[in-house]
Amino acid sequence: MHELSLAQNIIEIVQDTIKGKNGVVVTEVAVDIGELVAVIPESLDFCFNALIEDTPLRGSRLKINIIPLRGNCSACGADFQIEHMAFSCPECESSAIQVNEGQELKISYLEVE
Amino acid sequence: MAIVTVERKILKKNDQIAGENREYFKKNGLFVINLLSSPGSGKTSLLEKTIAHADTKFNLAVIEGDVQTDRDAQRISKYNVPVVQIVTNGGCHLEAKLIQDALASIEMDGLQMLVIENVGNLVCPANYDLGEDKKIVLVSTTEGDDKPLKYPSMFRVAHLMIINKIDLLPYVEFDVSAVRENALKINPQLEIIETSCKTGDGLDRWIQWLTGHL
Numbered sequence: 001m002h003e004l005s006l007a008q009n010i011i012e013i014v015q016d017t018i019k020g021k022n023g024v025v026v027t028e029v030a031v032d033i034g035e036l037v038a039v040i041p042e043s044l045d046f047c048f049n050a051l052i053e054d055t056p057l058r059g060s061r062l063k064i065n066i067i068p069l070r071g072n073c074s075a076c077g078a079d080f081q082i083e084h085m086a087f088s089c090p091e092c093e094s095s096a097i098q099v100n101e102g103q104e105l106k107i108s109y110l111e112v113e
Numbered sequence: 114m115a116i117v118t119v120e121r122k123i124l125k126k127n128d129q130i131a132g133e134n135r136e137y138f139k140k141n142g143l144f145v146i147n148l149l150s151s152p153g154s155g156k157t158s159l160l161e162k163t164i165a166h167a168d169t170k171f172n173l174a175v176i177e178g179d180v181q182t183d184r185d186a187q188r189i190s191k192y193n194v195p196v197v198q199i200v201t202n203g204g205c206h207l208e209a210k211l212i213q214d215a216l217a218s219i220e221m222d223g224l225q226m227l228v229i230e231n232v233g234n235l236v237c238p239a240n241y242d243l244g245e246d247k248k249i250v251l252v253s254t255t256e257g258d259d260k261p262l263k264y265p266s267m268f269r270v271a272h273l274m275i276i277n278k279i280d281l282l283p284y285v286e287f288d289v290s291a292v293r294e295n296a297l298k299i300n301p302q303l304e305i306i307e308t309s310c311k312t313g314d315g316l317d318r319w320i321q322w323l324t325g326h327l
Contacts, residue, residue, distance in 0.1 A: 002237065006123055006124075009123045009124065009125075009126065010123055012126075013119065013121050013123070013125070014119075017117060017119055017121075018117070027114070031123070036265060036266050036269065037240065037266065038236055038237075038239075038240075038266060085262065085265045085298070085299055086298055087269070087298065087299055087300065087301060088298070088301060095297075095301030095302070105122060105123050105124060105240070106119075106120065106121060106122045106123055107119040107120075107121050107123060108118075108119060108120060109116050109117060109118050109119055109120075110116070110117040110119060111114060111115075111116055111117075112114070112115050112116075112117055113114055113115075
């Protein structure tokens with residue numbers, strides 16, 4: 001899903017984050033991608049590397065963390081991994097669940113020197 | 114070596130503009146829906162039937178999104194409804210900025226509702242907030258009844274699923290109870306309405322649903 005424009009957005013956010021921090025060299029960009037989000041990690045990595053080629057970010061690597069879907073149940077309080085896209089509580093079968101993890105599409109941190 | 118915490122959403126720019134759109138809609142008292150589906154499920158036909166419905170008194174405007182042509186906008190303009198066509202020239206989804214730009218051409222005075230007909234695509238539009246109140250996903254009976262399982266993200270973010278073309282049920286393998294079960298597995302809170310633009314079945318319920326949100 002638009003790994004190229006996502007890579008562009010990532011680079012813009014990184015550049016914005018290190019703006020004014022002279023002499024800082026980014027070695028790693030850590031991104032969290034939730035299981036539910038349709039992004040292909042290999043594609044994102046490819047696009048990121050292609051785009052940073054002639055920029056100060058050249059040489060930095062993208063670290064992609066895939067975050068599994070996890071939820072908790074408002075009815076019985078259970079905490080669980082959401083498997084096979086079944087969005088209901090595996091303990092009590094209630095549909096009153098909160099999805100806590102697995103929908104992320106964010107940059108979590110940078111590793112710099 | 115040091116760690117710099119970022120914790121920023123990659124689509125933050127789009128989300129910010131979507132938030133601006135949402136504020137603008139709220140300021141103007143608009144109910145806004147984002148119509149989503151595969152190509153050919155019947156979004157434009159449903160919109161035509163909605164506008165032409167005998168009991169409809171909606172004062173609405175339409176934003177059409179397509180990769181090419183303004184054919185959908187032309188269909189809508191026959192009903193004397195304000196319509197703006199966004200041609201994405203390859204873009205497979207609408208983004209908040211495109212909507213914000215289109216709003217400049219729409220007179221807000223007296224308007225109750227804005228319908229955004231997204232580009233036909235069950236993947237990407239699910240991730241792009243446009244500032245709408247409700248996302249409505251259409252599935253038609255000529256598609257697979259396992260659509261919700263194949264596109265969980267879309268059915269997860271939708272508020273209402275419309276099962277369209279129910280007049281064709283005698284001629285296709287589509288299992289209505291299966292698509293309902295599959296959709297509710299992904300999104301237990303999903304509302305569901307069955308319609309046929311051809312026969313008019315279910316349209317009253319759809320109009321009622323819209324009226325209830327004004």
